Amino acid sequence: MPAATTAVVEAAPADRAGLASGAINAARQVGGVIGVALLGALVAAGGPIVPGLRIGLAIAGAAFLLGAAVTMSTIGHRHS
Numbered sequence: 001m002p003a004a005t006t007a008v009v010e011a012a013p014a015d016r017a018g019l020a021s022g023a024i025n026a027a028r029q030v031g032g033v034i035g036v037a038l039l040g041a042l043v044a045a046g047g048p049i050v051p052g053l054r055i056g057l058a059i060a061g062a063a064f065l066l067g068a069a070v071t072m073s074t075i076g077h078r079h080s
Contacts, residue, residue, distance in 0.1 A: 004024065004028075005025070008024045042059060043055070
């Protein structure tokens, strides 16, 4: 996350750097809360813990891979 925070703060105008930092940190916190709540609900809805845990982990893994794919396709590659 430090790299994302740095990228957001550097992209913002100098007089808005604090606002940009606060916005990215708030978004990160909210995303974490929603992710934990949704995956917890999936685990609990599965009945016994192991099947629900497998479903939750599969969805979390798929979300991670989707995020990685979006990141790789949208960030330009720098050539040294």
